[in-house]
Amino acid sequence: MNDHTPQGEHDSTPVPLNQGHVQGTGGIPERFENPGLPPHVHRASDTDEQAAKRAERTIAGLFGLSMLGTVLFLVAYFMVDVDEMTFVPGIGDMSLSNLLLGLGLALALLGIGLGAVQWAKTLMPDEEVVEMRHPMRSSDEAREGFVQTILDGGESSQLTRRPLIKATLGGALGLFSLPLLVQLAGSLGPLPRNDLSVTFWNGEKGEDGTWTAMQRRLHLDPEDRPIKASDVTIGSVFHVLPEGLQSELHGAEKLNEITKASVLVMRLNPDEFQDTPQGRKARDWGYQGIVAYSKVCTHVGCPVGLYEQTTHHLLCPCHQSTFDVTNDCEVIFGPAGRPLPQLKIGVDAQGYLIAEQSFQEPVGPSFWERES
Template structure:
């Protein structure tokens, strides 16, 4: 602390009427009528003594109250320590108005709370009743440094610039500036370059697209539609009118009964990544309710499959109302009309849910006959490319 700071802490407890301790700079008198332009600051109001100031009994009472609060804290700590060891886990107790709760959580939390509140309330009560309650007044100073100090600072800065010859040697100035400006770049490049890989066309592909070969192109293979989460394939006749199936592509989970080794093994990793784009909803409507010819053609006998990933920000659009045939997203309430190509009829989503073209294979199971024709899920800049 400099000498500038120390002497001004002349903290003067104001006298009972506040006069003298307070600088009153307002309310200067102007000529007209002998009345001041502004009211005058009356200074601190008279001090009101407290009970604890007036009588020793009052002070004694305050002392007892503070001590009692501190004792509550001690008690709370003891209860916490004992109950930490004494209360077995999975002990539940009914507390009216709250419900069946974990006894240990309640007792530990409340005893900790009591231990803390005892200290806090005690200390504040102590400060309020027994510590001095005469206001102190501390004077302020403008934040601005004095002119000499500011000049001194400028001089030092200028002298530094001159003695280091920075001002006279433009070559150093320019190169230093450039070097300082550039040195963070390698670090930035390392960070950004190392954070993740480039999306390439991945956002437009799903598990339904098939495995991406060495040529970077997916090789489509018709996959069966399987139940989520069990992974069992679905027959067309299973899907009755009014029902909804939550679907994932076949092959994510190991299928011991399958003849194909890939399906038998299932995915080692990346199941969540696959599901996050490939999740599908399967619904059966009365074919006469379907308004769009394309929807009928891409479905099978009134069974239609749509991406479950919202075209807004990617929440699963799972709320199917079987009477109105509306699909609702629980995150931002975008509503899609299943009878009309899943077009948006309400909410912030813009695009319809992409449809998955399906048919049945020889065994009567539903299969995808082609991958999604557009990127599923939220919009992104180059999705139309």
């Protein structure tokens, strides 16, 4: 359709670029004139070799910064004690190792990212290109042309003519892969062995690493005070840790034990437990409808923190595994493979809740040698 086409008639003749608009109905144009592209403005680095050299040095500097970041990461990973603390203004005490790992990774990523952006803005071709719409599958000639364009792009981005950029980009990308390999190879950590089977609920740990059984009170987290059975009303839920954990342990050991020993305490009407072997066991291991379950999800270990009072379901926010408290926290939905371990509880002479025995199975996700 063009200016000479009568209104209402359809003409499939393509309108060349930069031709006038097409009149629609009611004086409203159906299409507007293609304004075309404004004249291309050349950058300093396109016309001035000195400016191009400066851009090259800036890009190389940024890739070099990335390499420094990666080296900092590796040094922090291998040479800084994970328990060494440092004070950071505005944050407080934190692990020096974590701080340096984070800074190193941030510099490594930032250097590569900024270097690539600077390269694109100063040295890579920036001429505007118009590509008309064409059939979905390109012809063989077009495909060959595409390959040639890529090759030409490599040439025109000056990668082949700028060995400094080539070398520093190669170095930055090559070195950056090391943290990933290190993480894969070195940070999977040792197998849990006995670690998830023994928690602070087991009692007291001696100098030789053996545990002496003791009945610890249930302490509120984070208030660290004991909780009476009468405080737990029907429908309520409490986050609980073993007595002594928060006051006796420090640093990484404290964090480890908190992670393993965290427990949720809820009170149900005793009639609400299901009449199944699991439901009866859940009720018997509780106290007057108060039950305590590990907070560590049996899928991959997220904290199970959402309690639905009306259905008595516990929900893990990570992948929506749902556990039925009325049936010994059996999994009723989601990827978790096992129920949450139950802590057998009772009360002491003062009416405070105590753990009568520790978990009878390892807490948290499955692992290879779990059954042994």
